[in-house]
Amino acid sequence: MTKQSGLVYVGMDVGYGELKAEALIRRCRYQVSFPATLGKGRKISYGATELSARYPGQQLTDEDGLWFVGNLARSQLIDGEQQILRGRTVDEAIFATPFRRRLFRSAMAQLLAAAGVSGPVRVAVVSGLPVDHLDDAEYLRAAFSGPHHLVTDVLETDVDVVEVVVVPQPFGGVCSVTLTERGEVNLAHVAKRTGMCDVGTYTVETETPGSQAQLFEADVLRRQAKMMSRKW
Numbered sequence: 567m568t569k570q571s572g573l574v575y576v577g578m579d580v581g582y583g584e585l586k587a588e589a590l591i592r593r594c595r596y597q598v599s600f601p602a603t604l605g606k607g608r609k610i611s612y613g614a615t616e617l618s619a620r621y622p623g624q625q626l627t628d629e630d631g632l633w634f635v636g637n638l639a640r641s642q643l644i645d646g647e648q649q650i651l652r653g654r655t656v657d658e659a660i661f662a663t664p665f666r667r668r669l670f671r672s673a674m675a676q677l678l679a680a681a682g683v684s685g686p687v688r689v690a691v692v693s694g695l696p697v698d699h700l701d702d703a704e705y706l707r708a709a710f711s712g713p714h715h716l717v718t719d720v721l722e723t724d725v726d727v728v729e730v731v732v733v734p735q736p737f738g739g740v741c742s743v744t745l746t747e748r749g750e751v752n753l754a755h756v757a758k759r760t761g762m763c764d765v766g767t768y769t770v771e772t773e774t775p776g777s778q779a780q781l782f783e784a785d786v787l788r789r790q791a792k793m794m795s796r797k798w
Contacts, residue, residue: 573728574689577738578673578710580666582651585636587673591681598676600624600636603650604668605643607632617642618719623676625719626668635672666709674725675718686724694735703732736764 578587586599607625610617617638618625624638633639639648651662678687691710695703707730714725739762746752764770 572688574678574683574687576674576677576689576691578670578691578693580669580693580706585669585673587677589677589681591677591683594681596677596680598623598673598680600673601640602636602669603639603648604633604635604665604672605639605647605649607634608642610642622720623672623679623718626672626675627717628668628671633668635669663705663709666706667714670710671714671716671725672718674714675716675721675723678716678723678725679718679720684721684723686726689725689727690729690731691727692731692733692738694733694738697734700732700734706730706732736762739764 575590576587577589579585581602583602584599585602586597588595588597604626621636621638621641624635626633626635634642649665651665674689678684693706693710695706710730711727714727716723716725740760743755743760744752
């Protein structure tokens with residue numbers, strides 16, 4: 567394990583079905599994905615070493631005790647013990663924010679462990695929300711922002727998230743083809759018009775540059791979404 571100097575940039579999508587994350591650390595990219603599932607952990611009396619090797623970083627300890635995350639939670643907990651986000655609720659601050667924070671911490675620990683990084687790390691995060699739910703951006707920022715003490719089966723360290731940017735989905739997909747990795751205009755992208763279709767677990771979003779994004783839920787168009795030019 568080595569110390570990390572400078573800012574670590576992380577893109578993270580905490581979806582209803584899957585968490586996907588990518589980090590840029592020392593000019594190298596590291597990726598992790600696992601089911602967006604967690605539940606209260608328990609002491610494993612047999613096969614603990616094998617489980618840790620199979621699901622590294624998915625045993626998380628915080629102020630509320632031990633948690634099983636992702637594939638480990640699915641393999642070791644019955645359905646009634648697994649917590650899964652199934653939609654937006656009025657209890658965002660009570661349930662969803664702590665839920666996303668725990669998934670974020672597990673993902674960060676896995677990314678840093680894969681990169682061989684230990685010690686305090688400063689992080690900037692970009693994430694997204696369906697365009698119809700951008701009013702909840704403050705809750706997503708609250709889940710990620712500030713200091714985090716990461717304690718998992720593979721790593722214990724401190725992370726300070728100094729910036730969180732929340733963009734409308736699938737804004738990242740548009741940027742991935744129209745911009746370079748340095749944020750400059752991608753001259754190799756010569757298409758006259760670019761369209762994006764983001765098929766998620768419960769939502770499907772479509773977008774074309776210069777138009778309004780649209781969100782479909784349960785195959786029914788709920789309403790025309792906010793203009794993409796709005797800053798979040």
